Amino acid sequence: MNGKKIIGITGYSGSGKTTLLKKIIQLMVLQNVKVGSLKHAHHDIELDIPGKDSYELRKAGSLQTIIACDKRYALIEETPDIPADLKTLIDRFTDVDVIFIEGFKDEQIPKIMCHRKANAKPLFIDNFTIAVASDESLNTSVPVLDINQPEQIVKFINNSLFKC
Template sequence: MNSKKIIGITGYSGSGKTTLLKKIIQLMVSQNIKVGSLKHAHHDIELDIPGKDSYELRKAGAQQTIIACDKRYALIEETPNQPVDLKTLINHFSDVDIILVEGFKDEQIPKIMCHRNTIAKPLFIDDFTIAVASNEPLNTSVPVLDINEPEQIVMFINNYLFNG
């Protein structure tokens, strides 16, 4: 994709992607790794509030709107005729050591597939799947990590990205 270090965390709804990512991020931050996160939503998202100035400016037709305060800012960009691609989103990140991407399972990025035996769905392993995080032993062509041991998964990610 580019020179940025990217790992995708994929899996079906209910497989524990967000729970795992929260733990991975906390562990990486404790190791002084600067983490960016990118989440794909399958529904229309609304970040600003109807009636607020930023919402009204965007609804008036602004292509891009930035909402800012002293501690954070958010860029909202309208893409009604062209769904945004992962490369464009990744390029918005700066000053991070790694970008953890939730979702985007069809993208050509290294990814860890989350799998739980309570989800009655087949494994989704493609040429870019580098491991499976699961709560049960599996017979796969890629390493199987314990989804309940985020330290093990962080070690795997660090070895893959920073020592590979």
């Protein structure tokens, strides 16, 4: 997707995707890697506060609203007729070395599947699954990494995405 380095972190609810991703991001930032992240939500998200000016402008019909302060900004874009596709979302990222995508398990991107024995869910491995992060040994066609050893997973990611 436009030459950007991306990797998906997928898995069922409760498999530890966000917990693992937080640790991976922290470790990669310590290695001076500029990280972007994209999280899929299965419900409508509301980032703006009712009654605030930006909310009122958006509700009045503005298709794009940017809320900005000295340290950050957020772009809210209405997509009522055509939901934003993954490529469009990835193209929004600038000046990052890698983009971690949480969710979007059906997308054709390299992904690491999070799996926990306690969930008792089947593995979801497709042609784009490059590894499974699990708390149990598994017999799979892809490498199995210890979900409780984020350093091991970061090393795998670095070898997969940044090998020279």
